[in-house]
Amino acid sequence: MAPTSFKAVFPPAPTKRSALIKNSLTLSTLLVLGGLVQTVVSFILPPRYALLPVVFLLLRAAVLTAQDTVSSTKYASKLGVIAGRISAQLPRASYDPLRTETASPFGSTPAEKGIVVFNLGARFNHPLGMLAPGAKEFADQFTACNRDLLKRAKELGCLGGTTWHGAQAASNNTILSIYYFRDLDGLNRFAHDPVHRQAWDWFTNVFTKKWGYSHIGIFHEAFCAPAGAYETIYINMPPVLMAAGHASIKNEATGEDEWVPTVVEATGSVWRSQFSRMGKAVGREAKA
Structure with missing residues (x-):
């Protein structure tokens, strides 16, 4: 008997979600602003x-809490939490709900496609x-790139992205956007x-050379995981990262x-295990 295709948690839809850059104000900053407002009042x-x-x-x-x-x-439901265990898998390029063998958007083997x-x-x-x-001008350039990427997600094979704030410093002054692509060609x-290109030229020619600033740092990393070389599992979580x-x-x-x-x-x-979630033989190592 052929393996059963994975069951999607959500049905296909004609629209997609978009990532939003969250507020970076810390608790101490919010308290100061609140105190200032109260003083004015x-x-x-x-x-x-x-x-x-x-x-x-x-x-x-107090009432809401x-x-x-x-x-x-x-x-938990209001936060979008999905009870139990879920995984993130790359859907097929196409599916046919009228044909049994291709009715599901997903295959039957975990990590059967590579991901970037x-x-x-x-x-x-x-x-x-x-x-x-x-910083405002930099944020405008960053937002323009993000907007263009999500607008052309279909063309570039982008699955979307999520934005996070780093917690190394109390100021939460590091922003990280994590994107997922079907292949390296789309990212390239x-x-x-x-x-x-416009954002990069602005950073090097205007922000750095013309204005003489160096207080904003930028970075990127790219990882190409071939089929069978990655795995995902989420328990009692809302859809996050690749999910x-x-x-x-x-x-x-x-x-x-x-x-x-x-x-x-x-x-x-x-x-049940890391290797099996990579599409490898079940039972080769301890359960996750």
Whole structure:
């Protein structure tokens, strides 16, 4: 009997998600800003009313926290958590829901296709962090590259990406975007894209040479994992990293392109160990 194709967690959809750059303000910065706002309110409102905004926010936070604590399952669902074990797999280039052998967007062997991981990031080596001179212009260039990449995701074979803040420093001044591609050719085409070229020219010719700045560092890493040389497992997690990706595949029945989430159910013996999740022989090493 032929192996059963993996079961997708989400059905194919005509749209895809996009990555967003998160706020980098630290807790101490937020507290200072909150104190500043409260000081301004104290000057504007009478003393007996000045604390009303703070009291309202505290009560609201207490009520919401109590509500989420009582119903932790609903809270996890609200965060997009998928209970149990899931994995991220690269969908086929096409599928046909009307034919049994190709009805699933996924195959039956883990890691049966190679994947390219691209890490692109920046660090703001300045006391003002993302408010430093040139940071806004840099962010505009970075955002333009990200927007262009996601807009051309189908053409470049990009599965999408997620953005993270580094925690090495209390200032959270390092930003990292992690992207996934079907192959190295797509990544190489993005590297030579006019928008990416424009961003690089701005950084070297304007930010560095014309303005004389050096307080923003940039970096990238690229990893090409061939078929059978990587594995993924997520337990009680929302879709994250490769599991947050979407791949463009063709529906042979309709002739239309669809965006398929990379998430599949990870139940059964094939998902129990690292080697088996790489599509290798089951039982060669300890369970994960």
